[in-house]
Amino acid sequence: MNKTVSINLGGFFFHIDEDAYQKLNRYFDAIRRSLSPDGKDEIMSDIENRIAELLSEKLKNDKQVVGNKEVDEIMAVMGQPEDYRIDEETTEQKSAYTASDFTYTKTKKFYRDSEKGMLGGVCAGLSHYFRIDPLWIRIIFIISLFVSFGTSLFIYILLWILIPKAITTTEKLEMTGEPINISNIEKKVKEEIDMITGKLQNVDYDKLGANAKSVGNGIGSVFSALFKGIAKAIGAIIAVISAVCLGGVIVMFISLLFSSSLNNTFWHKWINGFNYTETPMWVLGLAAFFALAIPLFMLFLLGLKILVDNLKPIGTITKVTLLFLWIISVAAVAYFGMSQAAEVNAEGKTVVKKQLSEISAAASDTLQIKFRYNNYYAKSFYEDTDFRFTQDSLGNDIIYSNKITFYVMKTDEASPYVQIEKIASGRSSSEARKRAEKIKYNFEFQGNTLILDNYLITDLNNKFRNQKVEVYLYLPEGMIFKCDESVKQYDDTDNSFFDLWWDSGEHFYQMEKAKVKCLDCPPDEYNSDGEIPEVPEMPEIPELPEDVHINAGGNGKIHISDENVNVHVSVDSISVRSKKRN
Incomplete structure (x- = not known):
């Protein structure tokens, strides 16, 4: 009979066999001794979290006890400390410990890469997942903005909301598809430490000290940033909706322009049937297009201006021209509508x-x-x-x-x-x-x-x-x-x-x-006073002889017969026919 021990590993509770606990404890000690002092605690925390995730995947329920088999499989995935040597320039894998009945499979997951991303990290995450340079992903996205009439921007925002950001070391390794073992965890943590150290070395401490004097202004900056984020979200919504609507209006106008003169289109008869003023359809379509497209275009520019701080505004001549076209178009649409209404006055x-x-x-x-x-x-x-x-x-x-x-x-x-x-x-x-x-x-x-x-x-x-x-x-x-x-x-x-x-x-x-x-309708269901008449009492039905047969058919018909008489009863009539002739 073996003893079991309850342990807390990476925020998860496990019941582990005493022998397996000793083996896992020695494994952690060996890893700790093999690590350099820089970032040792962060590396050990990430390793413990990863081992806890692997154990959770292997256990079928909370009452299952971790044994030597599970520990051996974990060690096969993570590797032995003495098998890895990491220096500042190269990482060379000398050997690997494998369990006889376990094979590790590399996995790759889709995360947003906020470190290399320019906006939300969606394109950078896609580049990791498909192993493509992020520059090509960004170029494809910019081209799709014009081809899809802004639909790709909505897809980007949706992915930004739904796809999680890679935060932990395990998630960052899963994002790039690298094996999650001791070597890669240590390497990743050291890279992050070096990056943070570099940023600290480049800090202008004099400027930082000057900024520390204005703590009260910093609180106001936080609220300003919060409201600015909300405004940018509203701007993105305005830009996306107006771009989609503007694209639909453009497609409809082009379709109408090229098919208004074709007699075989499905709407040609409808247009002729309701165009009381006999105005050419391309004229009506042009007026309606400018009346709708110009406000949608201005809303799109408004959304972009909220999103982009240094967006270059359109010129005064362009604004005046668009306003003039819009007023003429609205007047033409209004005149056409009143003329149409007058034709059926x-x-x-x-x-x-x-x-x-x-x-x-x-x-x-x-x-x-x-x-x-x-x-x-x-x-x-x-x-x-x-x-x-x-x-x-x-x-x-x-x-x-x-x-x-x-x-x-x-x-x-x-x-x-x-x-x-x-x-x-x-x-x-x-x-x-x-x-x-x-x-x-x-x-x-x-x-x-x-x-x-x-x-x-x-x-x-x-x-x-x-x-x-x-x-x-x-x-x-x-x-x-x-x-x-x-x-x-x-x-x-x-x-x-x-x-x-x-x-x-x-x-x-x-x-x-x-x-x-x-003259021949059945009596009304209600009498003249509006009351339901009393239903007369049904006479008692006498007991039928044994040789009488009753069959209920469809359509409300009943057939009663014996050796002498056939009786047919339906909703509309009753007929009696003798089987014997006198």
């Missing part, structure tokens, strides 16, 4: 009235109403759209729309009639009326059936001016009519007067004095 309509003289309230035939669709533009009544730009069967550019509304009205005349109102917008009522006349909408009356189109079309040259068609069906009192299922897709009659919402195209209606009445 008024509404006009044309009215077509047709008597349905073949049908009267006293006639025995029922008036049938239905809508039809054109299978060239749609495949069902449910393909509803306010408008779309398309072509007809002859290849002409047209505007297609399903903005058709249907109303049932009452008339005092003896015979029913239908009134078609075509409506459009324009600069004036007379101009809007002329545009409404160009709407193509058809309907017909065959026998006792009124057939209405569910769409309208007009030429693309008429522009989209809120074209729509309203159909009014005037019926005298006592008139009986029936609506096809398609009618409820376009019916907009006041529901208190005529409601088709739950109609499946099977019910008959009659025009009464105050409203339309359904």
Whole structure:
């Protein structure tokens, strides 16, 4: 039975076998004796931290005890002190201790190198990771600023925030991909000591003594530096966002400039359909570009000025020119917007009235109403759209729309009639009326059936001016009519007067004095007082004979049968059929 010892190594607690503890203790003593006095404590601290990290990686849980095997593997990674000789100029590895069942693998991690970095150390860290001179990384980054319209700057800031800085000796060795052993740790610590010593030797102590007299001013400098850092962060955000937006505006303007004259682009029809003033698109695009790009460019310069203290400002002539261009562009955009709004300021309509003289309230035939669709533009009544730009069967550019509304009205005349109102917008009522006349909408009356189109079309040259068609069906009192299922897709009659919402195209209606009445609709779910009527008590169901079979099928149907009778019960009907003939 072996004794165990609890030790604190590099801030970690370990349970270690007594024999392994003695071996590890002798190992530390040997390392300490092999080190020179300069920086011995710092080197030993880094070595202990590294050994603690390796032990933590090898132990599966906190209760596992460190044995001789783990210590041997650690010594294989770190090496023996007598195997290394380090002087000021060269470091030569003479031999290496290896365990028979352990192999060390070099690892490399991505850290920011703040010592060799110019800003945040991101480029220097990338140069270590990919073994490239940091100068090339910085050149690539500067070029990408222009190619990606500032996106690479956002990526740099993101890496600056997310990638940790190499602080400890272990992290610095991992950053360069060097083995983390006694030799490299000692070498790295001595390099840092030499660097610090060199800086101390170059210190101007007279100047330092003079600065020490102004401690109070130093506190103010700290707060000034803090606010300056916050300002630079805000400047970076302004510069990045404005650069990205400016790049997007430039790309959109170039795309519009080269494709505005092409008739096969997807937005050409939209531009023609809404450009009421007939202004060339390149003129509109140029005005919108300067109205947006100039403020974004000035914001970008503002962000750079916050980031860079000695940024050279743009000249007065340039500022005045940009301001002049921006004012003209904003005025042009405003004028275009007001002209566009004026083109849909008024509404006009044309009215077509047709008597349905073949049908009267006293006639025995029922008036049938239905809508039809054109299978060239749609495949069902449910393909509803306010408008779309398309072509007809002859290849002409047209505007297609399903903005058709249907109303049932009452008339005092003896015979029913239908009134078609075509409506459009324009600069004036007379101009809007002329545009409404160009709407193509058809309907017909065959026998006792009124057939209405569910769409309208007009030429693309008429522009989209809120074209729509309203159909009014005037019926005298006592008139009986029936609506096809398609009618409820376009019916907009006041529901208190005529409601088709739950109609499946099977019910008959009659025009009464105050409203339309359904002649064969089921009773309302609620009575006239708005209360739910009492449900009558269900009669007791007698026990069925053994030879009776009940099958429940889909669509709400039940089949009951015995040797004499078939009974079919559905939601809508009940049928009884005898199996035996008399």
